[in-house]
Amino acid sequence: MDNDVFRSFTTVPGVYAAQVDARGVLVRASQQLYRRLGCQPDDLHGRYLHDVVQRDGLRGETIIVMVAPDQQRTQRPDAIKYRKILTKMDSRILEGVAAGVPTAKLAGMVELSRGGVEYHVTNLLRKLRAPNRTSLVSKAYAEGILAAGTWPPKVVPDFVK
CATH class of the missing domain: 1.10.10.10 (Winged helix-like DNA-binding domain superfamily/Winged helix DNA-binding domain)
Known part of the structure; x- marks a missing residue:
């Protein structure tokens, strides 16, 4: 995913950005999101975004979610x-x-x-x-x-x- 596009979403106060794979697993997130949750990137990497939102208290806040393309699916010859x-x-x-x-x-x-x-x-x-x-x-x-x-x-x- 283009870093400039990702960064553009993270400049708005109170808006958090997250990138997930096709299954909804967190690939990366904005520094604001990590700070809001009081954690490091390794603490969230590999978790389902839905679980992060539900269990870590992000209800009612704005999160921009970008889905990373599934490279394996787009390259399947059949x-x-x-x-x-x-x-x-x-x-x-x-x-x-x-x-x-x-x-x-x-x-x-x-x-x-x-x-x-x-x-x-x-x-x-x-x-x-x-x-x-x-x-x-x-x-x-x-x-x-x-x-x-x-x-x-x-x-x-x-x-x-």
Whole structure:
């Protein structure tokens, strides 16, 4: 991660910056965060950021979190053959979920029942190994399934069968 970008977040008083890996494990943090917690970098390195926030008293404070790219995942040569994981219906439903469309309205948009939409959402949760809709959308952006910087959200065609 670019050190200048990381440092720019640490100049604002009362704002703490942390960099985590894809699993949410702390890679590094701003000096302000270490001082606020009264610890050294070695005390936090390797801990889950969620645990640090919950157990070390950072509730209600501003923390800018940056996720380090997973080098191993981006260099996998077999990644291309596993890309087409969504049906056309899955992609339409994922776009609707990412846009925050309620289930009943989404059902009307894709011409399914509410149960049909829920069925597809459940399959998407399973395919992306996400516990809930918020995580589903987050993982879809992280995996590059949803195109970054577009509104309404759009699935990248390379992921559709």
